[in-house]
Amino acid sequence: MLKLSKKVEYGLIAVKHIALEKPGETLTAKEISQKYEIPYELLSKILQKLAKEKIIASYQGSRGGYSLLVKPNELKLSNIIEAIEGPQYLTECMDNENCDCNKTDCCTIKNPLEKVQSNINEILNKLTLSEIM
Amino acid sequence: MLKLSKKVEYGLIAVKHIALEKPGETLTAKEISQKYEIPYELLSKILQKLAKEKIIASYQGSRGGYSLLVKPNELKLSNIIEAIEGPQYLTECMDNENCDCNKTDCCTIKNPLEKVQSNINEILNKLTLSEIM
């Protein structure tokens, strides 16, 4: 329920690993997947998503790979999570424009839960990659 | 991923509703399930769990039902969540004594994530039922 997905776990491990590399060096999905025993195809897709969001740089072709694009102390946990899993909401309705929770009296908790939501967001926006290294 | 389960949503709605009742009065699972269109059997089990953890009082038999046992400003969100879903951990390993993440170098993120974990715990321990009413 309040658990990170494997994808996010793998993504964090990978980003952390990439961040420890010398500047200018790249790492391949294969290398990382072998070192941490992460399924190669799965890790590949995660890295592709991180690349799409410009968190890491990707270099195609032979001798290609990935390197970090954002400074560890500027890379928020929320950026990584959102790149991999999209925006996160505590309830369905918070993610849904045509939610009628507020019109009807069926859902009395949506609005109050926004407090919890914003607290969690704050944590994930405040903590950076530096803090988990 | 970081979403509340339906059970917890239903539980929060129900506890909030029960809390609004006059002291001494009880509400039945049936009444609550009808008002909020929550599946009756599902809600029943949720209320049973809350009763087991002494969050609400249960009265069996005809004219039975439930009433609140803990004052709203003393009832933490974490209590409700834990009663319904058990203890929550951001990763598998945090819930697991014989996790070897720390012995091997396979999981480099478990320890750092404890920070995130304790921040989330803090929120859920701090917020009470009063805050969502």
Next chain:
DNA sequence: ATAAAATAGGACTAATTTAGTCGGATATAA
């Protein structure tokens, strides 16, 4: 040129978790 090694990405399957249902036991008030 061509082969090798890498990323890119869609479609699919398997596994796990979450949501919901069913059936029966027990308790209590009228």
Next chain:
DNA sequence: TTATATCCGACTAAATTAGTCCTATTTTAT
């Protein structure tokens, strides 16, 4: 003794998450 509750285990269905397969494209080195 009947009606109306809670209690609770076992089961099924639905949804989400995890993992796999296959093919295309890009780039470097020979």
